[in-house]
Amino acid sequence: MEVEQILHMNKGDDETSYAKNSKIQCKILSITKPIIEETVLKILAHMPKSFGVADLGCSSGPNSLLLVSEVMDVIHAEYSRLSEPSLQFQSSTLEFRVFLNDLFSNDFNTIFMSLPEFYDKFKQDFKNSITSDEGRPNLFISAVPGSFYGRLFPTKSLHFAHSSSSLHWLSQVPPGLDTALNKGKIYISKSSPVCVFEAYSQQFQKDFSVFLKSRAEEIVSGGRMVLSFMGRRCSDPTTEESCYLQWELLAQALMTFVLEGSIEEEKVESFHAPYYAPCPEELNLVVQKEGSFVADRLEAFEIDWDGGADLDENTDNITKETIAISSGERVAKTIRAVVESMLESHFGEDLMMDALFQRYAELVSDRLSKSRNKYINLVISLIKN
Ligand SMILES: C[S@@+](CC[C@H](N)C(=O)[O-])C[C@H]1O[C@@H](n2cnc3c(N)ncnc32)[C@H](O)[C@@H]1O
Numbered sequence: 001m002e003v004e005q006i007l008h009m010n011k012g013d014d015e016t017s018y019a020k021n022s023k024i025q026c027k028i029l030s031i032t033k034p035i036i037e038e039t040v041l042k043i044l045a046h047m048p049k050s051f052g053v054a055d056l057g058c059s060s061g062p063n064s065l066l067l068v069s070e071v072m073d074v075i076h077a078e079y080s081r082l083s084e085p086s087l088q089f090q091s092s093t094l095e096f097r098v099f100l101n102d103l104f105s106n107d108f109n110t111i112f113m114s115l116p117e118f119y120d121k122f123k124q125d126f127k128n129s130i131t132s133d134e135g136r137p138n139l140f141i142s143a144v145p146g147s148f149y150g151r152l153f154p155t156k157s158l159h160f161a162h163s164s165s166s167l168h169w170l171s172q173v174p175p176g177l178d179t180a181l182n183k184g185k186i187y188i189s190k191s192s193p194v195c196v197f198e199a200y201s202q203q204f205q206k207d208f209s210v211f212l213k214s215r216a217e218e219i220v221s222g223g224r225m226v227l228s229f230m231g232r233r234c235s236d237p238t239t240e241e242s243c244y245l246q247w248e249l250l251a252q253a254l255m256t257f258v259l260e261g262s263i264e265e266e267k268v269e270s271f272h273a274p275y276y277a278p279c280p281e282e283l284n285l286v287v288q289k290e291g292s293f294v295a296d297r298l299e300a301f302e303i304d305w306d307g308g309a310d311l312d313e314n315t316d317n318i319t320k321e322t323i324a325i326s327s328g329e330r331v332a333k334t335i336r337a338v339v340e341s342m343l344e345s346h347f348g349e350d351l352m353m354d355a356l357f358q359r360y361a362e363l364v365s366d367r368l369s370k371s372r373n374k375y376i377n378l379v380i381s382l383i384k385n
Pocket of ligand 1: 004007008009022025026029056057058059060063064101102103106146147148149163164165166169170171338
């Protein structure tokens with residue numbers, strides 16, 4: 001089954017929603033902010049009269065409008081910095097077209113509801129500069145539902161495309177994994193045969209290439225992209241960093257239900273995470289092979305599983321244990337907000353989600369009480385030829 005039919009972040013704003021459990025993704029956005037700012041400034045140097053921006057995989061919640069905010073803040077700061085703003089900044093005809101993209105089942109309504117307040121913020125900021133007759137910038141936000149693994153926007157309509165915490169989702173489970181090849185696991189693990197790793201790597205390369213090819217049609221020459229997503233630093237797929245322990249712990253939690261007889265082992269064996277954390281070499285290879293973009297920056301950074309609790313060498317063991325338990329619960333809520341729709345679609349009502357994520361939280365807490373685990377994120381900045 002295609003991922004676009006089964007994946008959506010938990011909707012609304014209750015305790016299990018993505019809106020309430022996306023702090024880690026917000027932190028990732030704040031880490032890449034300087035790269036976004038630098039990129040927007042470079043585009044501004046050739047200021048287009050109508051600036052097209054897309055956020056791919058925007059989801060819904062407090063992070064959905066962060067990119068637009070950042071872009072507008074850069075423009076406002078640049079305007080304020082110039083004592084005699086150049087003509088283009090004074091022009092009331094300057095316009096910003098912002099496209100928020102996600103899959104069809106995304107909760108776009110929640111984003112739309114927050115737009116009046118969002119537009120109001122800019123009325124104040126842009127009072128003396130690029131405003132329309134209504135007293136706000138010519139900022140036109142629209143939603144474009146559909147998969148980013150394919151065309152979404154008109155030809156040469158974008159100057160800047162951005163995506164955060166989304167491109168590690170594949171378009172589908174790699175073909176050929178539908179046997180018990182990966183016993184008791186739901187993603188690449190140390191015990192996975194080479195063919196499992198190869199299937200994942202090939203699916204990623206195919207998807208990322210389609211992604212680049214699609215954006216190449218939509219982005220003007222000299223336009224830019226900043227993409228950040230889960231990855232790994234080393235090319236060896238069998239290291240701890242590569243195997244993405246969080247899937248391993250989720251598999252362990254699922255197996256406890258198998259032992260109790262409430263779900264079939266076959267059900268766990270046929271679940272494969274449609275996810276892949278690539279290494280920099282794989283990314284560069286696809287960019288070069290596809291050929292429409294040049295990478296001008298590629299970096300890896302670490303982020304704590306729980307977004308960073310206050311722990312230092314002097315913290316005593318009891319406090320460490322308490323922090324590990326609450327961190328485990330936080331991590332479990334974050335993962336639940338992202339993967340629940342997929343688990344529900346595969347396991348149906350037999351799987352009790354509250355119990356699963358309670359067990360998962362315990363496994364994560366146990367892990368975090370022994371070591372401070374980190375995610376590795378990659379950020380790549382690309383220029384359209
Ligand atoms: C973890 S959320 C990240 C949301 C937001 N960018 C943030 O930083 O908080 C990942 C988003 O990517 C979306 N996504 C996954 N695959 C996609 C695809 N092929 N096309 C469009 N969106 C996709 C998911 O629906 C989800 O909303």
